[in-house]
Amino acid sequence: MVFILVFSACSDDNDDEGTGVPVENTSVSVVPDRTTLYKNPMLGWVIYAGLGSGLSDTFWEDYDNMPSSEGNIKVSDYATTLFIRGAWSDFNPEEDKYVWDEDVNTDPARRFKMLAEGAKERNLKLAFSFIVDSQDKHYNFTPAYVKDAPGMTGYVTTTGSVNVWSPYPDNTVFQQYYEKFIKAVAQKYDDPDVVQFISGTGLGKWGESHTVRYSTEDNAPREQVFDWVTSLYAEAFKNVPVVINYHRCILSRSAWFDSNDEQLAVAERLLNKAVDKGFSLRHDAFGMKSYYKTWEKNYAVNKKYKRPIIGEGGWVKNSHGNSIKNDGYASYADVRKGEFEDARAASVNMMDFRYTKNTVNGETYSWFNDAFPLIEQFISEGGYRLYPDRLSLPSQVNNGSEITIEHRWLNLGWGYCPANIPQWKDKYKVAFALLDKETLTPRYTFIDTAPELSDWVKGKPANYTFTRKISDVSKGEYVWAVGLVDTTKDNNVGIQISARENITPEGWLKLLDVTVN
Structure with a gap:
């Protein structure tokens, strides 16, 4: 089976009117991986x-x-x-x-x-x-x-x-x-x-x-x-x-x-x-x-x-x-x-x-x-199996402007990701990255501090809106990606996302091509 990324302009979707998401954002849908063994922590x-x-x-x-x-x-x-x-x-x-x-x-x-x-x-x-x-x-x-x-x-x-x-x-x-x-x-x-x-x-x-x-x-x-x-x-x-x-x-x-x-x-x-x-x-x-x-x-x-x-x-x-x-x-x-x-x-x-x-x-x-x-x-x-089923991101970004990203997360497991234990305090976070198009490694990483991974439980989708001013980013072509990073390890991916495909060797989920001006 093939991993599906569905792209659609939000300006054509009346459901997004009044949500605060820029109409030029592009929606991305992700198909989960329900069977692979992920050697994630405490799982x-x-x-x-x-x-x-x-x-x-x-x-x-x-x-x-x-x-x-x-x-x-x-x-x-x-x-x-x-x-x-x-x-x-x-x-x-x-x-x-x-x-x-x-x-x-x-x-x-x-x-x-x-x-x-x-x-x-x-x-x-x-x-x-x-x-x-x-x-x-x-x-x-x-x-x-x-x-x-x-x-x-x-x-x-x-x-x-x-x-x-x-x-x-x-x-x-x-x-x-x-x-x-x-x-x-x-x-x-x-x-x-x-x-x-x-x-x-x-x-x-x-x-x-x-x-x-x-x-x-x-x-x-x-x-x-x-x-x-x-x-x-x-x-x-x-x-x-x-x-x-x-x-x-x-x-x-x-x-x-x-x-x-x-x-x-x-x-x-x-x-x-x-x-x-x-x-x-x-x-x-x-x-x-x-x-x-x-x-x-x-x-x-x-x-x-x-x-x-x-x-x-x-x-x-x-x-x-x-x-x-x-x-x-x-x-x-x-x-x-x-x-x-x-x-x-x-x-x-x-x-x-x-x-x-x-x-x-x-x-x-x-x-x-x-x-x-x-x-x-x-x-x-069993345990936890985390992925974002849908996101909305800009495909064009101007330095000095503020971007808005919407993302929704699901947990397919009956357990939970215990990010609320003291030993893991502020350790695992959602991060968005601009990947180099050739190496698929992060050039710029942006942490969304609002989501708590321990809140993601089966049957209760968690929705977030992330706003960030973009500055000092070199002009060029990048790939938007999302990852669950370990903040104690230079924001490298620490928990694997359960998506069927489009995962880089470093564990980032590729989402969308983006141009930075």
């Missing part, structure tokens, strides 16, 4: 991986040759992000030593470098979660140098026949060491060109911020610890989004409670404090009807278009087996559909391809073999 499918011995040495080979219902595929062709979830002790085996250091050669460091290099080769951004608690693990997830530090206190649990140790998160020595680690991560990875998001808090069972044990053996330190750890992440990462699990037992000693209005109110109040600090949201029980329930669904609806949500399924084929029948699922194809429906109801921006070493019993394999059409449907409909 798309997320590949999961870890640093422990459960990670296959052939990870990338396996994922580059994944069997699917459509034949062998390359998983990274459908994803935007590689999410590395690992133990703090794997990321930071010795004090001031980290897996990304060239001289650190532990097995987790070798795996980390393999994953990070492979992600870069496949145009995937990284994401991280740093797990502190050793509950249900087979080795200590907190580094030995922290465990052995004077004044450190913690507790022992047993996984199978293995005793493992975890710190009390209200211990001040622990907090000092964890702060040092998180700040070291931020110094290296608070880089939105490399990292998609950072998942906090790392505390609690499985790092999911529930089943947290304190030195007091009650919840008395809960809010102090919550305030400390959320401030730590929010202050460390100024440029990369940070996310928190909107769990009903957030930083509570409990793993779950079904109906407790008082505790649910506490959870909502704490989570709102994190959101106010700039946290975005994630949940890891999508599709689990016994754990992703009315409270969770309502919280997601309440934060719709205020913060982006990352969806992660809860059922694990390799370990849960036929337990899915308790939720009314007959097969893992049904589970995938249940996860998808929960994700759509929450208007999520991102979904998960979780990892299992036994690939054929893993969630990624299941998605590509049991629910491939849903993968493609999420790429098409």
Whole structure:
């Protein structure tokens, strides 16, 4: 199919009378691209991986040759992000030593470098979660140098026949060491060109911020610890989004409670404090009807278009087996559909391809073999997909004169572009450019500061009128173009427009030839 640009003189269209748009403007209509995977920020499918011995040495080979219902595929062709979830002790085996250091050669460091290099080769951004608690693990997830530090206190649990140790998160020595680690991560990875998001808090069972044990053996330190750890992440990462699990037992000693209005109110109040600090949201029980329930669904609806949500399924084929029948699922194809429906109801921006070493019993394999059409449907409909469906611009411009451009934007996705998170404040803007006709690169760029990309939601076209005095522009022939630029990157395009054609290699949407006098 061919991209269509429709040009018509506004002077011949009575609909524009009285709008303030000069009659000599020319109208441009744009046909959207509804299917292409755009690797735009905070959008798309997320590949999961870890640093422990459960990670296959052939990870990338396996994922580059994944069997699917459509034949062998390359998983990274459908994803935007590689999410590395690992133990703090794997990321930071010795004090001031980290897996990304060239001289650190532990097995987790070798795996980390393999994953990070492979992600870069496949145009995937990284994401991280740093797990502190050793509950249900087979080795200590907190580094030995922290465990052995004077004044450190913690507790022992047993996984199978293995005793493992975890710190009390209200211990001040622990907090000092964890702060040092998180700040070291931020110094290296608070880089939105490399990292998609950072998942906090790392505390609690499985790092999911529930089943947290304190030195007091009650919840008395809960809010102090919550305030400390959320401030730590929010202050460390100024440029990369940070996310928190909107769990009903957030930083509570409990793993779950079904109906407790008082505790649910506490959870909502704490989570709102994190959101106010700039946290975005994630949940890891999508599709689990016994754990992703009315409270969770309502919280997601309440934060719709205020913060982006990352969806992660809860059922694990390799370990849960036929337990899915308790939720009314007959097969893992049904589970995938249940996860998808929960994700759509929450208007999520991102979904998960979780990892299992036994690939054929893993969630990624299941998605590509049991629910491939849903993968493609999420790429098409999930998150955000932005384009201007119609614009009005002048084809003749005189230096010293004021021009008027009208433009209307649509979002075809059920999510939104989270330009309203603090880490992205004033980062992404609409810009019009006069492109060189030969190189198709911008000679002059004009930012329209009025549009907020986070306002663009499905079913609600956003209209704008941009006026600008043109001066000191060299006479000649140019091409009008529009782009969604990153103001921190010299106004280069930062978000790809979902238009079918006429996109330059740099991401500008060509609109109209223009003569400047």
